Amino acid sequence: MQDAQPNRRSFLMNTTAAVATTASLSLIQNAHAAGSDKLKVGLIGCGGRGTGAAEQALTADKNTELYAMADAFEDRLEESLSALKSSPVAERVAVPKDRQYTGFDGYKSVIDQCDVVLLTTPPGFRPLHLEYAVEKGRHAFIEKPVAVDATGVRSVLASCEKAKTKGLSIVAGLCWRYYAPRVETMKRVHDGAIGRLIAIETTYDSNGVWDPRKKRDEVKSEMEYQMRNWYYYDWLSGDHIVEQAVHGIDTMGWAMGDVPPVRCFASGGRQARIEERYGNIYDHFSVVYEYEDGTRGYHNSRHWKNAFSQVKDYIHGEKGMCDVFAPKITGPNKFAYRGKKTDMYQAEHDHFFASIRGGKAVNDGLFASRSTLLAIMGREAAYTGQEITWEQAFNSKQQLVPTKFVWGDLPTRPVPRPGVTKFV
Numbered sequence: 168m169q170d171a172q173p174n175r176r177s178f179l180m181n182t183t184a185a186v187a188t189t190a191s192l193s194l195i196q197n198a199h200a201a202g203s204d205k206l207k208v209g210l211i212g213c214g215g216r217g218t219g220a221a222e223q224a225l226t227a228d229k230n231t232e233l234y235a236m237a238d239a240f241e242d243r244l245e246e247s248l249s250a251l252k253s254s255p256v257a258e259r260v261a262v263p264k265d266r267q268y269t270g271f272d273g274y275k276s277v278i279d280q281c282d283v284v285l286l287t288t289p290p291g292f293r294p295l296h297l298e299y300a301v302e303k304g305r306h307a308f309i310e311k312p313v314a315v316d317a318t319g320v321r322s323v324l325a326s327c328e329k330a331k332t333k334g335l336s337i338v339a340g341l342c343w344r345y346y347a348p349r350v351e352t353m354k355r356v357h358d359g360a361i362g363r364l365i366a367i368e369t370t371y372d373s374n375g376v377w378d379p380r381k382k383r384d385e386v387k388s389e390m391e392y393q394m395r396n397w398y399y400y401d402w403l404s405g406d407h408i409v410e411q412a413v414h415g416i417d418t419m420g421w422a423m424g425d426v427p428p429v430r431c432f433a434s435g436g437r438q439a440r441i442e443e444r445y446g447n448i449y450d451h452f453s454v455v456y457e458y459e460d461g462t463r464g465y466h467n468s469r470h471w472k473n474a475f476s477q478v479k480d481y482i483h484g485e486k487g488m489c490d491v492f493a494p495k496i497t498g499p500n501k502f503a504y505r506g507k508k509t510d511m512y513q514a515e516h517d518h519f520f521a522s523i524r525g526g527k528a529v530n531d532g533l534f535a536s537r538s539t540l541l542a543i544m545g546r547e548a549a550y551t552g553q554e555i556t557w558e559q560a561f562n563s564k565q566q567l568v569p570t571k572f573v574w575g576d577l578p579t580r581p582v583p584r585p586g587v588t589k590f591v
């Protein structure tokens with residue numbers, strides 16, 4: 168399959184080749200090879216996922232220590248530190264008070280002092296944090312999604328390209344790509360087990376996530392309110408189609424060999440979760456992606472409480488079907504995975520640290536950026552009510568994230584209205 172509409176402007180989106188090796192590259196690559204030196208690991212964004220990622224990182228490589236931590240809020244950092252201090256890796260959690268950082272700039276102090284960083288804040292900050300990490304020559308684990316808008320996606324792509332020239336490993340938290348049963352099944356799909364792909368159906372219908380964690384009278388500013396309740400603000404989470412359903416959308420991208428679609432159209436809205444405390448995001452999306460080769464991708468995602476929920480992906484081909492979650496393939500080349508069920512969260516860190524120690528940098532930047540943009544593209548098609556091409560999505564000028572972070576007032580973008588909200 169060919170990339171859709173390659174041109175100079177979409178160069179970064181279509182770049183797949185590794186960047187040439189340079190003398191400085193091999194020097195950096197070998198710096199941590201063969202487990203010869205202790206790696207200082209830094210955690211930025213000490214919530215549920217970050218705490219888990221820190222434990223997995225330290226489990227993946229015994230010659231590591233958690234050296235510094237940053238969170239916007241002291242209480243979140245303390246909770247995470249205390250959980251890690253009672254975890255199986257506790258003896259390698261070495262973060263004294265003077266290496267605990269809070270506020271918006273703490274990420275710099277952590278990155279400055281560590282060899283490997285775990286970027287697990289809400290995704291609005293990912294491009295900024297990754298840019299600094301790569302500039303400083305750090306290996307980075309980047310949680311999904313990697314951005315909330317096209318401006319952020321382009322920044323992440325540029326950082327990941329730069330990481331290649333420096334021999335740095337970048338592993339993304341699109342964890343299903345590290346789940347052995349799915350890897351094995353997807354390989355068969357790619358090898359033609361179900362024939363030419365006709366349609367991919369991805370559903371992420373859930374009851375939603377946590378309710379707003381703080382009320383306005385419990386915080387000091389609007390910025391703190393939004394940061395505490397980050398899920399419900401577009402600039403922080405990218406909306407649930409980007410923050411959560413990106414897993415299913417990534418499965419579609421993966422099945423399609425990470426070739427972008429030509430265009431998409433969508434519907435969406437805010438029907439069940441309408442109160443002001445739920446910020447400015449939608450509670451349901453429905454997107455149709457159209458690929459150049461005729462394959463169609465159908466995506467649904469909802470955050471509705473007390474409603475039918477399911478998270479499922481199916482790949483339909485001319486000769487059979489793949490039930491991605493089973494995982495199994497039906498049709499003449501039927502297959503059901505019977506091997507070991509692995510821990511995908513641990514596997515991604517095992518892969519990450521093996522690449523660092525082996526002096527062979529890995530880079531998930533391209534597929535993670537493309538899958539994030541696929542989700543953003545669907546969101547924008549729903550928000551605006553317009554058909555959106557991949558080219559438009561990639562070149563969009565949208566920048567939801569403020570350029571300065573201050574603990575003060577912060578206007579909220581109104582809830583988008585299809586036909587009124589403009590694509591930018």
Ligand SMILES: NC(=O)c1ccc[n+]([C@@H]2O[C@H](COP(=O)([O-])OP(=O)(O)OC[C@H]3O[C@@H](n4cnc5c(N)ncnc54)[C@H](O)[C@@H]3O)[C@@H](O)[C@H]2O)c1
Pocket residue numbers: 211212213214215216217237238239240243244270271273274287288289290292310311312340341342394410411
């Ligand atoms: N791969 C997966 O299956 C998976 C699962 C859960 C979450 N995630 C992703 O992990 C990320 C974090 O999610 P979570 O569930 O851990 O959320 P969380 O709210 O538990 O943790 C996020 C933490 O980041 C902190 N933070 C926010 N802005 C910050 C900044 N500028 N600098 C430093 N710290 C900052 C918050 O205070 C909070 O403690 C999200 O991108 C989410 O999509 C991935």
